Amino acid sequence: MPPSEVAGQTGKAPRVGLFATCLVDLFRPQTGFAAAKLIEAAGARVEVPERQTCCGQPAYNSGDRADAAAIARQVVAAFEGFDYVVVPSGSCAATISRHYPALLADDPSYAHRARALAEKTFELTAFLYDVMGMREVKASFSGAVTYHDSCSGLRELTVRKQPRALLASVDGLTLKEMKDADVCCGFGGAFCVKYPDVSNAIVAKKVAAIEDSRAETLLAGDIGCLMNMAGKLKREGKNVKARHVAEVLADMGDEPAIGEGQ
Amino acid sequence: MSLSITSPAFKENAALALADVDLQQALTHVERGFIEKRRKAAEALPEFEALRDEARAIKEHTLAHLDLYLEAFEAKAQHAGAEVHFAETAEDARQAVLAICRRAKARTVTKGKSMISEEIGLNDFLEENDIAPVETDLGEYIIQLRGEPPSHIIAPAVHVTRNQVEQEFRRAHAGLDPERDLSEPVSLLAEARAALREKFLAADIGITGANFLIAETGSSVIVTNEGNGDLTQILPRVHIVLASIEKLVPTLEDVSTLLRVLARSATGQDMSVYTTFSTGPRRPGDPDGPEETHIVILDNGRAEMLAGELREMLRCIRCGACMNHCPVYHAIGGHAYGATYVGPMGAVLAPALFGLEKTANLPNASTFCGRCEAVCPVRIPLPKLMRHWREREYERHLKPAAERGGLKFWAFLAKRPGLYRLATRLGLAALSRFGRQDSYASLPFAGGWTRHRDLPAPAAKSFLDQWKASR
Ligand code: SF4
Numbered sequence: 119m120p121p122s123e124v125a126g127q128t129g130k131a132p133r134v135g136l137f138a139t140c141l142v143d144l145f146r147p148q149t150g151f152a153a154a155k156l157i158e159a160a161g162a163r164v165e166v167p168e169r170q171t172c173c174g175q176p177a178y179n180s181g182d183r184a185d186a187a188a189i190a191r192q193v194v195a196a197f198e199g200f201d202y203v204v205v206p207s208g209s210c211a212a213t214i215s216r217h218y219p220a221l222l223a224d225d226p227s228y229a230h231r232a233r234a235l236a237e238k239t240f241e242l243t244a245f246l247y248d249v250m251g252m253r254e255v256k257a258s259f260s261g262a263v264t265y266h267d268s269c270s271g272l273r274e275l276t277v278r279k280q281p282r283a284l285l286a287s288v289d290g291l292t293l294k295e296m297k298d299a300d301v302c303c304g305f306g307g308a309f310c311v312k313y314p315d316v317s318n319a320i321v322a323k324k325v326a327a328i329e330d331s332r333a334e335t336l337l338a339g340d341i342g343c344l345m346n347m348a349g350k351l352k353r354e355g356k357n358v359k360a361r362h363v364a365e366v367l368a369d370m371g372d373e374p375a376i377g378e379g380q
Numbered sequence: 381m382s383l384s385i386t387s388p389a390f391k392e393n394a395a396l397a398l399a400d401v402d403l404q405q406a407l408t409h410v411e412r413g414f415i416e417k418r419r420k421a422a423e424a425l426p427e428f429e430a431l432r433d434e435a436r437a438i439k440e441h442t443l444a445h446l447d448l449y450l451e452a453f454e455a456k457a458q459h460a461g462a463e464v465h466f467a468e469t470a471e472d473a474r475q476a477v478l479a480i481c482r483r484a485k486a487r488t489v490t491k492g493k494s495m496i497s498e499e500i501g502l503n504d505f506l507e508e509n510d511i512a513p514v515e516t517d518l519g520e521y522i523i524q525l526r527g528e529p530p531s532h533i534i535a536p537a538v539h540v541t542r543n544q545v546e547q548e549f550r551r552a553h554a555g556l557d558p559e560r561d562l563s564e565p566v567s568l569l570a571e572a573r574a575a576l577r578e579k580f581l582a583a584d585i586g587i588t589g590a591n592f593l594i595a596e597t598g599s600s601v602i603v604t605n606e607g608n609g610d611l612t613q614i615l616p617r618v619h620i621v622l623a624s625i626e627k628l629v630p631t632l633e634d635v636s637t638l639l640r641v642l643a644r645s646a647t648g649q650d651m652s653v654y655t656t657f658s659t660g661p662r663r664p665g666d667p668d669g670p671e672e673t674h675i676v677i678l679d680n681g682r683a684e685m686l687a688g689e690l691r692e693m694l695r696c697i698r699c700g701a702c703m704n705h706c707p708v709y710h711a712i713g714g715h716a717y718g719a720t721y722v723g724p725m726g727a728v729l730a731p732a733l734f735g736l737e738k739t740a741n742l743p744n745a746s747t748f749c750g751r752c753e754a755v756c757p758v759r760i761p762l763p764k765l766m767r768h769w770r771e772r773e774y775e776r777h778l779k780p781a782a783e784r785g786g787l788k789f790w791a792f793l794a795k796r797p798g799l800y801r802l803a804t805r806l807g808l809a810a811l812s813r814f815g816r817q818d819s820y821a822s823l824p825f826a827g828g829w830t831r832h833r834d835l836p837a838p839a840a841k842s843f844l845d846q847w848k849a850s851r
Contacts, residue, residue, distance in 0.1 A: 147843035316394050349836060
């Protein structure tokens with residue numbers, strides 16, 4: 119629903135609950151601040167509910183459906199009062215919007231609430247671009263960046279043009295596409311620690327593609343993938359900085375990059 | 381005898397595969413060749429996406445009425461003079477084939493490509509019974525010489541480099557002129573054909589697989605690019621078709637729809653070079669064809685899949701697109717999976733056929749990147765079905781205790797936001813004391829991560845705490 123409608127109904131800017139994700143919370147707070155800044159710049163009010171931990175993917179993807187459902191119920195309860203839920207991660211946003219309805223389908227008191235929450239949950243750049251109609255940001259960044267399409271955001275939520283369109287409005291920034299930007303980086307949550315050698319072979323290819331793009335900065339929309347790629351870039355001694363795309367869009371691209379101190 | 385399943389050693393298999401220079405070279409063909417060809421073929425056909433929906437609907441409809449279509453097929457095939465054998469288990473199927481061989485007093489059988497034959501371990505079984513199987517598909521022939529299982533469902537020898545094939549032929553083909561140039565794939569094919577020619581003529585029985593069984597006509601359909609399948613089923617006196625229950629399709633019309641998505645998804649061709657329909661044995665007046673036709677239809681756990689969440693897997697038309705687009709398959713190839721079927725489709729199918737206990741690694745060894753589902757012509761939700769197996773694994777306590785314990789502890793906290801805050805606050809503070817760094821090259825308990833990459837350091841203070849302080 120476009121912002122004007124919401125504003126028309128309530129006479130006020132829409133209220134957004136920011137679901138920070140566990141990785142942003144623990145590893146990359148500045149992504150959370152960047153997301154909040156962008157949501158406000160788009161004309162919405164932002165709140166960060168305290169009763170949030172994680173979307174439950176670690177349990178869900180490990181086969182622990184009962185715990186995943188318990189965590190899903192907790193997220194539904196904490197966030198259903200907002201006009202929108204915005205998530206700076208394609209994979210966590212997809213978990214809420216694509217998987218919670220199935221996960222809670224058999225729970226009579228939560229099934230419809232999970233479906234309602236799914237309807238109003240968005241990945242950050244999709245929210246800014248598709249829901250709020252944002253077409254440009256006030257930000258500058260000098261240098262060339264390359265953008266990795268994280269799998270869930272791309273294939274479950276079709277996030278592809280939104281981050282690129284917004285990046286195009288950043289002063290001084292050039293986007294150099296890498297080859298196979300839509301191919302997995304090898305993170306896969308627990309996969310990367312369960313099968314480290316296979317994961318490594320995949321991320322090694324990704325790092326080569328990043329290097330071939332000749333960009334100095336790697337951007338993506340998911341901290342998990344970014345930590346994987348940043349960790350590999352660092353291990354291989356590559357001089358490429360990794361950041362969440364929100365940080366550049368929020369004009370916070372001069373803060374320390376991932377793995378560079380905060 | 382039973383098929384050897386090496387999936388429990390998946391990690392070790394994968395490590396060997398990653399270190400195998402020839403294999404890594406061969407695998408680049410999958411990553412580049414197949415993907416590009418499929419993309420072009422899909423783009424060239426405006427109705428491709430709509431055809432995928434149709435293909436899916438055809439298979440769904442068939443599965444919903446599978447009992448009826450199986451009966452109809454049996455009646456039509458019998459009417460055409462074929463004998464239909466239903467085999468509940470792999471052993472039943474092997475015995476059915478052996479009985480036919482015994483009756484025909486067969487010494488040699490030629491074989492077209494058949495994954496069912498691999499699934500039931502037919503070649504080893506025939507050899508144990510003094511019957512010599514001869515694979516006639518070039519790829520199958522190569523791996524038979526090498527004593528290997530296929531590493532891909534449509535390109536069984538995709539893991540072998542051209543050089544290795546040349547070496548294998550020079551070793552195996554007595555009388556091959558050492559001067560003969562075998563540097564081109566066509567010359568290798570010609571050499572294989574020359575070696576196979578006599579075998580075709582000497583074979584007592586020809587065994588082929590089936591891409592489809594048509595209920596309307598009682599026919600079986602195979603697609604190949606080499607024509608070897610035709611010779612395999614026309615020249616010998618007896619033809620055996622090995623199929624499984626989900627190969628059923630109602631009508632000829634349906635087959636033509638499925639063929640259109642199959643070739644494009646598999647190799648990027650509009651059509652495979654040979655598409656062969658066979659209906660019963662030779663009739664009076666027919667110029668050629670076998671005197672006897674037998675169709676062995678295998679269940680091997682599929683009927684059970686039909687009733688549950690895995691049913692969608694039975695839509696599979698074995699095109700190979702899922703493995704062609706899989707980053708894990710690209711990294712390690714097919715043999716590491718160790719359970720006949722490989723890549724994403726194998727990760728779903730193998731636990732159903734061979735038991736989850738032995739194959740639990742396979743549905744876990746996926747990043748859930750979703751590219752398989754995005755290209756599957758019959759839209760099988762492969763990641764969802766892999767997750768299904770992870771859930772069964774968890775339920776049955778098949779996971780290592782340490783992993784389960786860690787997960788349980790994490791979930792305990794994640795379900796209690798207040799406690800989670802406290803615990804993460806303490807954890808972050810403790811890590812800071814452990815030695816504040818920007819990233820870690822190694823950390824206790826994080827070996828899986830830090831073996832190959834640094835770990836960016838956690839924040840000193842969580843986002844939620846910082847946010848609260850800032851407002
Ligand atoms: S699962 Fe889909 S993509 Fe994979 S082989 Fe079967 S039909 Fe093809």
